[in-house]
Amino acid sequence: xxxxxRLEEKLAKLRxxxxxxxxxxxxxxxxxxxxxxxxxxxxxxTILPRRLVFETPAGAVHLAVANRRLQALLPPAPEAFPAxxxxxxxxxxxxxxxxxxxxxxxxxxxxxxGLPVSATRLTEAFGSDIGVPAEQLPRVWTVAESMxxxxxxxxxxxxxxxxxxxxxxxxxxxxxxxxxxPEAAVEALTAQAAVFLDGYFSKFDxxxxxxxxxCGTLISPGDGGATALLFVEIAALSAxxxxxxxxxxxxxxxxxxxxxx
Amino acid sequence: MDITAELDxxxxxxxxxxxxxxTDLSSSLxxxxxxxxxxxxxxxxxxxxxxxxxxxxxxxxxxxxxxxxTSPAEISVLMTGAEARLxxxxxxxxxxxxxxxxxxxxxxxxxxxxxxxxxxxxxxQG
Numbered sequence: 001x002x003x004x005x006r007l008e009e010k011l012a013k014l015r016x017x018x019x020x021x022x023x024x025x026x027x028x029x030x031x032x033x034x035x036x037x038x039x040x041x042x043x044x045x046t047i048l049p050r051r052l053v054f055e056t057p058a059g060a061v062h063l064a065v066a067n068r069r070l071q072a073l074l075p076p077a078p079e080a081f082p083a084x085x086x087x088x089x090x091x092x093x094x095x096x097x098x099x100x101x102x103x104x105x106x107x108x109x110x111x112x113x114g115l116p117v118s119a120t121r122l123t124e125a126f127g128s129d130i131g132v133p134a135e136q137l138p139r140v141w142t143v144a145e146s147m148x149x150x151x152x153x154x155x156x157x158x159x160x161x162x163x164x165x166x167x168x169x170x171x172x173x174x175x176x177x178x179x180x181x182p183e184a185a186v187e188a189l190t191a192q193a194a195v196f197l198d199g200y201f202s203k204f205d206x207x208x209x210x211x212x213x214x215c216g217t218l219i220s221p222g223d224g225g226a227t228a229l230l231f232v233e234i235a236a237l238s239a240x241x242x243x244x245x246x247x248x249x250x251x252x253x254x255x256x257x258x259x260x261x
Numbered sequence: 262m263d264i265t266a267e268l269d270x271x272x273x274x275x276x277x278x279x280x281x282x283x284t285d286l287s288s289s290l291x292x293x294x295x296x297x298x299x300x301x302x303x304x305x306x307x308x309x310x311x312x313x314x315x316x317x318x319x320x321x322x323x324x325x326x327x328x329x330x331t332s333p334a335e336i337s338v339l340m341t342g343a344e345a346r347l348x349x350x351x352x353x354x355x356x357x358x359x360x361x362x363x364x365x366x367x368x369x370x371x372x373x374x375x376x377x378x379x380x381x382x383x384x385x386q387g
Contacts, residue, residue: 207339218340249370259365
């Protein structure tokens with residue numbers, strides 16, 4: 001079994017343990033702006049027809065999503081949502097129901113920390129011309145530009161600038177999606193990642209008590225010549241990076257400036 | 262200058278720094294704090310537990326093989342989109358550490374240099 005396969009198997013077990021602990025999947029973020037941006041990202045990452053269910057304090061919000069498009073708010077909807085919105089197919093971004101749905105979502109996400117989400121197969125059928133592309137939602141939902149994060153683009157851009165790293169692995173969910181650095185260094189980092197992530201996930205709640213859309217963890221021996229470790233997460237994407245201690249802080253600063261809210 | 266004054270000076274020098282604390286890693290107790298407004302005890306407990314985790318606990322242990330495991334973690338940073346928390350082990354007493362809560366986009370290189378200088382001065386006071 002390759003080191004990649006070992007790490008992927010380990011990640012699957014760690015994620016399974018997270019789920020077994022009853023935490024479920026939760027979008028990170030605090031407040032309406034951050035969570036609305038996270039919902040946009042969730043829509044943007046949904047290709048197959050799905051019913052996305054967001055558990056807000058006001059009740060469950062069901063959205064029909066397919067091909068990275070928001071197709072409709074599905075019934076049942078919380079009382080805070082205008083009754084006419086539920087089941088109303090959204091033909092394009094100019095439909096007033098799109099803005100009204102954004103306003104209703106904002107109203108139920110104020111002061112909320114983290115948003116549980118689940119996805120099931122969509123049984124309702126909408127025409128192929130129905131749906132608002134996720135990329136158009138931030139404008140009409142007035143999600144601040146800095147909040148409308150694109151995790152894939154953010155991580156890709158960050159990793160492409162890692163000139164000082166010894167090695168790096170990009171992890172999409174439980175899969176090693178890409179890697180960089182000399183083969184031996186990548187192999188060593190892959191073996192190391194399995195050890196680090198075991199402790200990382202088991203103590204996550206101690207390290208990060210406030211839900212956040214992105215997280216980063218840097219551990220360094222402080223000695224400039226020695227190798228240090230950085231693990232970053234954004235939405236369901238993550239990367240682990242080994243780099244000289246002398247440059248790991250500037251690498252982490254670059255990451256933070258890309259994801260700062 | 263006493264420890265509190267050193268922490269106050271560091272908080273003033275590091276841009277976007279909201280809180281600086283000096284903590285005992287072995288007992289997870291905060292020994293001294295500088296903050297714009299008095300932090301609640303739960304927040305201090307959480308910070309000291311995070312410091313222990315990041316410098317001596319599971320996070321540090323999981324990372325140490327990266328550099329051969331020949332020395333303990335000296336610097337850790339836990340980051341979110343809202344803040345960056347720095348943890349630096351004291352050169353004078355490995356069981357103590359400096360904690361700094363900064364803005365998310367803080368220059369971490371500069372903040373760590375300031376923290377190291379502060380720790381050196383605290384250590385020199387014995």
